[in-house]
Amino acid sequence: MLQLKRGVNILFELGGITSHREAHQLFESRLDKENLKKLNQIEHDIALLKIANSIALTNPDFVFVNTGSPEDVQRIREMCLESGTEQPLAIDGHTIHYDLPEEQARIVDRTYYIVNEGADVSIMANKILREDACKYIKEHMTGIAEGKTLFIGFYSRGPIGAQAALPALQMSTSPYVMHSGDILYRNVFEKFDDEVARAGYVIANLLSEGQNRPEDLPNARVFMDRSWQITFSMHCTYAGNTLLLKKGNHRFAVDLATYYKKGAELSEHMFITGLTGPGGRKTYFAGAAPSGCGKTTTAMVGTDFIGDDLAQLWIAKDGSLRAINPECGIFGIVQDVNREGDPYLMKALREPGAEVIFSNVLVDENRKPRWVGDGEEPPTKGVNFQGEWWEGKTDAGGKPIPMSHPNARCTLSCDVIGNYNKAAAENPEGVEVRVITYSGRDSDTMPPIVVAESPDHGVVIGASILSKATATEVGVSGVRRQPWANQPFIPGSLAEYMDAQFMFFHSYKLRRKPVIAGLNYFLTEGARGGEGDKLLGEKRDVRVWMSWLERRAHGDVEAIRTPIGFIPKYEDLKALFDEIGKPYPKDLYDRHFSLYIDNILGRIALQTEAYRKEHNVPWRLFEIYDEQKLELEALREKYGPIVSVEQLTATVETAPA
Numbered sequence: 001m002l003q004l005k006r007g008v009n010i011l012f013e014l015g016g017i018t019s020h021r022e023a024h025q026l027f028e029s030r031l032d033k034e035n036l037k038k039l040n041q042i043e044h045d046i047a048l049l050k051i052a053n054s055i056a057l058t059n060p061d062f063v064f065v066n067t068g069s070p071e072d073v074q075r076i077r078e079m080c081l082e083s084g085t086e087q088p089l090a091i092d093g094h095t096i097h098y099d100l101p102e103e104q105a106r107i108v109d110r111t112y113y114i115v116n117e118g119a120d121v122s123i124m125a126n127k128i129l130r131e132d133a134c135k136y137i138k139e140h141m142t143g144i145a146e147g148k149t150l151f152i153g154f155y156s157r158g159p160i161g162a163q164a165a166l167p168a169l170q171m172s173t174s175p176y177v178m179h180s181g182d183i184l185y186r187n188v189f190e191k192f193d194d195e196v197a198r199a200g201y202v203i204a205n206l207l208s209e210g211q212n213r214p215e216d217l218p219n220a221r222v223f224m225d226r227s228w229q230i231t232f233s234m235h236c237t238y239a240g241n242t243l244l245l246k247k248g249n250h251r252f253a254v255d256l257a258t259y260y261k262k263g264a265e266l267s268e269h270m271f272i273t274g275l276t277g278p279g280g281r282k283t284y285f286a287g288a289a290p291s292g293c294g295k296t297t298t299a300m301v302g303t304d305f306i307g308d309d310l311a312q313l314w315i316a317k318d319g320s321l322r323a324i325n326p327e328c329g330i331f332g333i334v335q336d337v338n339r340e341g342d343p344y345l346m347k348a349l350r351e352p353g354a355e356v357i358f359s360n361v362l363v364d365e366n367r368k369p370r371w372v373g374d375g376e377e378p379p380t381k382g383v384n385f386q387g388e389w390w391e392g393k394t395d396a397g398g399k400p401i402p403m404s405h406p407n408a409r410c411t412l413s414c415d416v417i418g419n420y421n422k423a424a425a426e427n428p429e430g431v432e433v434r435v436i437t438y439s440g441r442d443s444d445t446m447p448p449i450v451v452a453e454s455p456d457h458g459v460v461i462g463a464s465i466l467s468k469a470t471a472t473e474v475g476v477s478g479v480r481r482q483p484w485a486n487q488p489f490i491p492g493s494l495a496e497y498m499d500a501q502f503m504f505f506h507s508y509k510l511r512r513k514p515v516i517a518g519l520n521y522f523l524t525e526g527a528r529g530g531e532g533d534k535l536l537g538e539k540r541d542v543r544v545w546m547s548w549l550e551r552r553a554h555g556d557v558e559a560i561r562t563p564i565g566f567i568p569k570y571e572d573l574k575a576l577f578d579e580i581g582k583p584y585p586k587d588l589y590d591r592h593f594s595l596y597i598d599n600i601l602g603r604i605a606l607q608t609e610a611y612r613k614e615h616n617v618p619w620r621l622f623e624i625y626d627e628q629k630l631e632l633e634a635l636r637e638k639y640g641p642i643v644s645v646e647q648l649t650a651t652v653e654t655a656p657a
Contacts, residue, residue: 002259007116015053023052038065050204058145068187085176090367093355106240114225144208151178154192155185157326162428164312167195168203184329205244207233263503269486270311273302287437288485304421319511322430338375341539344418354416362403371404434553439519440467444527445599450518450565455505458516495616528591563631597636
């Protein structure tokens with residue numbers, strides 16, 4: 001069980017400021033009149049003590065209080081350009097930021113949870129004892145901001161007043177990080193005290209990139225203090241390691257939902273988007289997928305986009321499932337983003353009117369950002385995060401160097417996305433979620449759509465996500481288990497998190513249960529009777545899969561029961577493909593939805609073995625795996641290792657919607 005405020009508060013211990021009076025004395029001695037006047041508007045003691053101790057520990061030359069005013073935001077933009085952390089591009093308001101070549105992703109091998117003696121974390125995470133973390137932070141963060149400006153920002157992870165929104169402080173020596181924060185999160189300086197009082201928490205984040213040299217990277221660390229809800233980041237530049245409001249604070253939100261709001265709230269690595277169905281009805285989806293597995297693309301398919309990465313969910317008084325996006329912007333991977341598959345996003349990235357920070361893309365001789373898969377004539381030369389680049393350039397091992405890093409990103413406000421529903425996104429009541437999806441990068445096993453036959457089966461679909469390791473993480477490779485696509489951000493045991501999932505979806509208060517489904521866009525020709533790694537589908541197919549789920553949520557379509565869940569009928573999918581102007585031959589449907597029994601059984605065996613290593617996993621998970629295994633083995637005994645849809649319908653009756 002997570003215990004808040006247990007153990008030494010490392011920030012306060014090293015900063016040495018223990019009282020309101022001491023904090024104000026420090027502010028008066030270290031801040032100029034303008035910034036002192038701004039900070040004096042904040043009254044909450046805990047927030048002020050966290051700010052004061054951050055200043056005392058890091059010892060910056062100057063402190064800039066960012067109120068979110070147009071003047072403050074503009075000054076931060078200017079400081080990004082003056083410092084060289086960003087450079088202007090051809091379109092006004094577009095800039096390029098380069099991380100160190102050696103730090104292009106989350107440093108999962110150097111990211112740790114700070115734990116108390118005897119405490120534990122997920123078997124898929126790293127931990128460090130509080131005493132050892134305190135020593136490391138003292139050695140590497142004391143005075144780390146000397147010669148620099150420390151920026152202080154006041155944000156909300158969600159619309160002001162929303163039940164699941166959390167207030168957070170971002171303290172950073174990087175103007176780029178503060179600029180990104182102003183785009184991605186709501187600066188709530190004027191309402192910060194009220195939000196802290198409402199939520200009962202204030203998360204704090206402290207970053208200094210230090211001298212920003214490759215030789216400092218072995219000492220780079222991200223420490224997350226679960227007990228005191230404080231993150232420390234040092235010697236890092238990549239936003240996944242420095243913009244701690246995002247995945248760092250998401251971890252704390254997961255903790256709060258799992259241990260302090262169990263059965264009432266969830267904090268998930270999910271997009272939120274709405275789709276307009278028959279008669280103009282709006283149906284909202286929340287969907288989980290590991291980075292690089294199509295989450296942003298799926299979110300953009302919606303007619304009413306809310307967010308592409310994170311979701312806070314809760315059960316409302318009327319029994320509905322509600323969700324908000326903690327963010328108000330996008331920090332998205334740009335590889336393979338193009339006008340054909342991502343028209344809304346490409347309009348913002350290619351036309352004037354949007355403020356965009358690009359990172360780790362190539363900049364051509366016309367100061368235009370370019371990336372792999374942008375759908376345009378490839379450049380022959382330019383500059384990227386490694387320096388000069390030209391067509392055919394290879395690394396020391398002779399491997400071709402792509403023009404952009406696979407984890408190259410764009411940062412922009414949701415406001416500039418054409419299908420963004422701002423009114424719904426900023427509503428503190430959230431949107432009602434009727435469909436939940438779970439996706440991985442699965443080339444050979446699961447059909448494009450599998451709908452859970454019960455909430456318990458839905459939890460198991462989420463628990464069973466697998467994906468190839470992507471460029472978003474340093475120090476990992478191969479195929480990875482990705483439970484709920486949230487695994488890297490679950491601080492406690494997977495068993496406790498899973499128990500919270502079962503309890504949430506089983507809650508008697510959740511009277512309008514969502515449809516829960518697995519989605520898979522990555523089946524290949526070679527895995528379904530053909531040859532090669534070419535995908536069996538394309539991006540625009542996503543609209544069909546989501547449209548069918550929208551209709552399923554409202555009881556408009558029937559489905560075929562299988563041992564792993566319900567799959568669509570051919571006639572319904574063909575009609576939806578007709579709507580997007582694409583043929584959908586029956587043989588393609590058969591390749592999509594035939595069950596490859598041995599692959600699925602192998603998947604179940606892998607998950608069963610892995611979860612048996614985790615203590616206290618809810619037994620319901622293994623019951624469902626065993627039930628599915630028995631049915632699948634019976635099908636294989638009757639029909640062989642590949643079972644067609646016709647054979648499935650001969651075995652089980654079509655289920656009513």
